[in-house]
Amino acid sequence: MKGKGKDMSKVELTETQKNIIQIRKRMNRRSIEEEKFNGFTKKKMWTYLWIFLFTPYGLYRLFDENNEFLYQQKIVWLIVGIVYIICMINQFIHIF
Secondary structure (H helix, E strand, O other), X not given: OHHHHXXXXXXXXXXXXHXXXXXXXXXXXXXXXXXXXXXXXXXXXXXXXXXXHOHHHHHHXXXXXXXXXXXXXHHHHHXXXXXXXXXXXXXXXXXX
């Protein structure tokens, strides 16, 4: 019985089998990311609000390890936060 287990572990996979395994991994990862995508959870709504009320804290919440944002969402909201800060600075310069 032990001999059979060792023989099975030494069996090489064909290129087709390796490709199938890679495709399954990608599909599983996408389905997990799709399940994770929900734009209006309570935590995300607070982060959106903080990005506009106090941008540094909002960006901190955005890049916190325990958040629900996907990588693409983080990048987009980072750009939104930077543009918002630039616009606010521009407005303060024109006021004074």
